[in-house]
Amino acid sequence: MTTTVPVASVVPEPAQGPKRRLVLWISLAVAAVLAALVAVLATSGQAGQVTAASPLIGKPAPQVVGPDQHGATVTLSSYRGRWVLVNFAASWCVPCRQETPQLLTFAARHTGPAAPAIVTVEEDQTDLASLRSFLAARHATWPVVDDTNAFVDYGSGGLPESYLVDPLGTIVAKITGGVNANALDKVITTYSPSTQ
Numbered sequence: 001m002t003t004t005v006p007v008a009s010v011v012p013e014p015a016q017g018p019k020r021r022l023v024l025w026i027s028l029a030v031a032a033v034l035a036a037l038v039a040v041l042a043t044s045g046q047a048g049q050v051t052a053a054s055p056l057i058g059k060p061a062p063q064v065v066g067p068d069q070h071g072a073t074v075t076l077s078s079y080r081g082r083w084v085l086v087n088f089a090a091s092w093c094v095p096c097r098q099e100t101p102q103l104l105t106f107a108a109r110h111t112g113p114a115a116p117a118i119v120t121v122e123e124d125q126t127d128l129a130s131l132r133s134f135l136a137a138r139h140a141t142w143p144v145v146d147d148t149n150a151f152v153d154y155g156s157g158g159l160p161e162s163y164l165v166d167p168l169g170t171i172v173a174k175i176t177g178g179v180n181a182n183a184l185d186k187v188i189t190t191y192s193p194s195t196q
Contacts, residue, residue: 049183054155054163054174061086061165062154064121066147069132074119074143077169083116083188084165085179088151090123091130093159099178100138106181107142116188118142121150123159166191 056062064076064086076084087103089096103118110116120135122128125148132144150156154163157176164173164187172191175184 049175049180050177051187052174052176054171056154056163056171057174059171060169061163061171062150064119064145064147064150066121066145066150068143068145069136072143074145076119076165079117079119079165080169081167082114083167085116085118085162085184086150086154086165087118087120087160087162087179088123088154088156089120089131089160090127091134092124092127095178096160097134099160100135100140102179102181103142104138104140106179106184107140109181109185116184120144121147123151123156164188 061076061084064074066074068074076086085103085106089099091097103120106116107118120131120140120142122131122144125146128144128146135144154161160178162175162179163171164175164184166172173187
Protein backbone atom coordinates (compact mmCIF):
# COMPACT_ATOMS: atom_id res chain seq x y z
CA MET A 1 0.00 0.00 0.00
CA THR A 2 1.14 3.38 -0.84
CA THR A 3 0.59 6.19 1.52
CA THR A 4 0.12 9.59 0.06
CA VAL A 5 1.48 12.37 2.10
CA PRO A 6 0.00 15.76 1.24
CA VAL A 7 2.56 18.21 0.13
CA ALA A 8 2.07 21.65 1.61
CA SER A 9 1.55 24.22 -1.01
CA VAL A 10 4.40 26.58 -1.10
CA VAL A 11 3.43 30.20 -1.60
CA PRO A 12 6.31 32.22 -2.82
CA GLU A 13 7.19 35.19 -0.58
CA PRO A 14 7.14 38.58 -2.19
CA ALA A 15 10.39 39.79 -3.59
CA GLN A 16 12.16 41.59 -0.80
CA GLY A 17 15.26 42.52 -2.63
CA PRO A 18 15.53 45.55 -4.88
CA LYS A 19 11.92 46.72 -4.63
CA ARG A 20 11.89 46.83 -0.85
CA ARG A 21 15.25 48.59 -0.70
CA LEU A 22 14.01 51.23 -3.16
CA VAL A 23 10.97 51.97 -0.97
CA LEU A 24 13.22 52.19 2.08
CA TRP A 25 15.61 54.64 0.39
CA ILE A 26 12.77 56.83 -0.85
CA SER A 27 11.26 56.90 2.64
CA LEU A 28 14.60 57.85 4.16
CA ALA A 29 15.12 60.60 1.56
CA VAL A 30 11.68 62.09 2.24
CA ALA A 31 12.32 61.98 6.00
CA ALA A 32 15.70 63.70 5.56
CA VAL A 33 14.18 66.49 3.43
CA LEU A 34 11.40 67.04 5.98
CA ALA A 35 13.90 67.09 8.85
CA ALA A 36 16.03 69.66 7.01
CA LEU A 37 12.97 71.83 6.32
CA VAL A 38 11.92 71.73 9.98
CA ALA A 39 15.47 72.64 11.05
CA VAL A 40 15.61 75.61 8.68
CA LEU A 41 12.21 76.91 9.77
CA ALA A 42 12.99 76.45 13.45
CA THR A 43 16.25 78.38 13.26
CA SER A 44 15.33 81.05 10.72
CA GLY A 45 14.58 83.76 13.30
CA GLN A 46 14.05 87.38 12.30
CA ALA A 47 16.81 87.79 9.72
CA GLY A 48 14.49 89.60 7.37
CA GLN A 49 10.92 90.50 6.89
CA VAL A 50 8.45 89.76 4.16
CA THR A 51 6.70 92.67 2.53
CA ALA A 52 3.46 91.79 0.84
CA ALA A 53 1.11 93.31 -1.68
CA SER A 54 -1.95 95.08 -0.35
CA PRO A 55 -4.64 97.19 -1.98
CA LEU A 56 -4.04 99.67 0.88
CA ILE A 57 -0.48 100.56 -0.16
CA GLY A 58 -0.42 104.13 -1.41
CA LYS A 59 -3.78 104.89 0.20
CA PRO A 60 -4.70 106.63 3.45
CA ALA A 61 -4.40 104.30 6.41
CA PRO A 62 -7.71 103.25 7.95
CA GLN A 63 -8.24 104.86 11.32
CA VAL A 64 -7.28 103.01 14.47
CA VAL A 65 -9.20 104.20 17.52
CA GLY A 66 -9.44 102.62 20.92
CA PRO A 67 -8.35 102.62 24.53
CA ASP A 68 -4.77 101.72 25.33
CA GLN A 69 -3.46 99.87 28.38
CA HIS A 70 -3.67 103.09 30.46
CA GLY A 71 -7.27 103.90 29.51
CA ALA A 72 -6.33 106.76 27.17
CA THR A 73 -7.97 106.88 23.76
CA VAL A 74 -5.42 106.35 21.00
CA THR A 75 -6.09 107.45 17.42
CA LEU A 76 -3.82 106.84 14.48
CA SER A 77 -4.54 110.37 13.25
CA SER A 78 -2.94 111.79 16.43
CA TYR A 79 0.39 110.51 15.08
CA ARG A 80 0.17 112.65 11.91
CA GLY A 81 3.65 113.93 11.08
CA ARG A 82 5.32 110.73 12.33
CA TRP A 83 6.02 107.32 10.89
CA VAL A 84 3.81 104.70 12.56
CA LEU A 85 4.01 100.93 12.53
CA VAL A 86 0.47 99.55 12.99
CA ASN A 87 1.17 96.09 14.35
CA PHE A 88 -1.53 93.39 14.66
CA ALA A 89 -0.71 90.78 17.30
CA ALA A 90 -1.98 88.41 20.00
CA SER A 91 -0.26 86.89 23.02
CA TRP A 92 -1.03 83.32 21.89
CA CYS A 93 0.64 83.94 18.51
CA VAL A 94 4.16 82.44 18.68
CA PRO A 95 5.56 84.50 15.76
CA CYS A 96 4.13 87.62 17.44
CA ARG A 97 6.09 86.78 20.56
CA GLN A 98 9.18 86.09 18.47
CA GLU A 99 9.01 89.50 16.76
CA THR A 100 8.82 91.39 20.08
CA PRO A 101 12.63 91.82 20.45
CA GLN A 102 12.69 93.44 16.99
CA LEU A 103 9.84 95.78 17.97
CA LEU A 104 11.70 96.67 21.17
CA THR A 105 14.88 97.39 19.18
CA PHE A 106 12.96 99.59 16.74
CA ALA A 107 11.26 101.48 19.59
CA ALA A 108 14.56 102.00 21.44
CA ARG A 109 16.15 103.51 18.33
CA HIS A 110 13.30 105.96 17.85
CA THR A 111 12.52 108.12 20.86
CA GLY A 112 11.13 111.60 21.09
CA PRO A 113 7.94 113.36 19.98
CA ALA A 114 8.71 113.26 16.23
CA ALA A 115 10.24 109.78 16.13
CA PRO A 116 8.57 106.79 14.46
CA ALA A 117 6.04 105.08 16.70
CA ILE A 118 4.46 101.67 17.17
CA VAL A 119 0.78 101.06 17.80
CA THR A 120 -0.13 97.44 18.49
CA VAL A 121 -3.71 96.41 17.79
CA GLU A 122 -5.03 93.32 19.56
CA GLU A 123 -6.61 90.92 17.09
CA ASP A 124 -8.45 88.88 19.69
CA GLN A 125 -10.45 90.94 22.17
CA THR A 126 -10.53 88.06 24.67
CA ASP A 127 -6.70 88.12 24.67
CA LEU A 128 -6.29 91.87 25.26
CA ALA A 129 -5.19 91.64 28.91
CA SER A 130 -2.74 88.82 28.13
CA LEU A 131 -1.12 90.71 25.25
CA ARG A 132 -0.80 93.88 27.32
CA SER A 133 0.72 91.88 30.18
CA PHE A 134 3.13 90.08 27.83
CA LEU A 135 4.39 93.34 26.33
CA ALA A 136 4.56 95.14 29.69
CA ALA A 137 6.71 92.32 31.09
CA ARG A 138 9.17 93.04 28.27
CA HIS A 139 9.11 96.79 28.99
CA ALA A 140 7.25 97.73 25.81
CA THR A 141 5.95 101.28 26.25
CA TRP A 142 3.96 101.76 23.05
CA PRO A 143 0.16 101.66 23.10
CA VAL A 144 -1.69 98.36 22.81
CA VAL A 145 -5.07 99.31 21.43
CA ASP A 146 -8.42 97.58 21.60
CA ASP A 147 -10.03 98.38 18.22
CA THR A 148 -12.40 95.66 17.06
CA ASN A 149 -12.80 97.23 13.59
CA ALA A 150 -9.14 97.70 12.65
CA PHE A 151 -8.45 94.05 11.85
CA VAL A 152 -11.24 94.10 9.25
CA ASP A 153 -10.55 97.65 8.01
CA TYR A 154 -6.94 96.72 7.24
CA GLY A 155 -7.94 93.39 5.68
CA SER A 156 -5.50 91.63 7.94
CA GLY A 157 -5.18 87.98 7.04
CA GLY A 158 -2.92 86.57 9.72
CA LEU A 159 -0.62 87.28 12.60
CA PRO A 160 1.72 88.94 13.02
CA GLU A 161 1.01 91.52 10.38
CA SER A 162 2.08 95.17 10.28
CA TYR A 163 1.52 98.24 8.15
CA LEU A 164 4.03 101.07 7.92
CA VAL A 165 2.29 104.44 7.69
CA ASP A 166 4.18 107.53 6.54
CA PRO A 167 3.95 110.96 8.23
CA LEU A 168 1.14 112.00 5.86
CA GLY A 169 -0.99 109.00 6.89
CA THR A 170 -0.38 106.88 3.78
CA ILE A 171 0.43 103.18 3.95
CA VAL A 172 3.79 102.50 2.30
CA ALA A 173 4.36 98.85 3.27
CA LYS A 174 2.58 95.76 4.53
CA ILE A 175 4.73 93.29 6.45
CA THR A 176 3.53 89.72 6.95
CA GLY A 177 5.22 87.66 9.60
CA GLY A 178 7.63 89.21 12.04
CA VAL A 179 9.15 92.63 11.52
CA ASN A 180 12.87 93.36 11.46
CA ALA A 181 14.06 96.65 12.98
CA ASN A 182 16.82 97.18 10.38
CA ALA A 183 14.46 96.48 7.49
CA LEU A 184 11.87 98.91 8.91
CA ASP A 185 14.54 101.60 9.11
CA LYS A 186 15.49 100.93 5.47
CA VAL A 187 11.88 101.33 4.34
CA ILE A 188 11.59 104.59 6.29
CA THR A 189 14.83 105.87 4.77
CA THR A 190 13.68 104.88 1.28
CA TYR A 191 10.37 106.73 1.59
CA SER A 192 11.57 109.76 3.60
CA PRO A 193 11.45 113.00 1.58
CA SER A 194 15.06 113.89 2.39
CA THR A 195 16.29 110.76 0.58
CA GLN A 196 14.24 111.15 -2.61
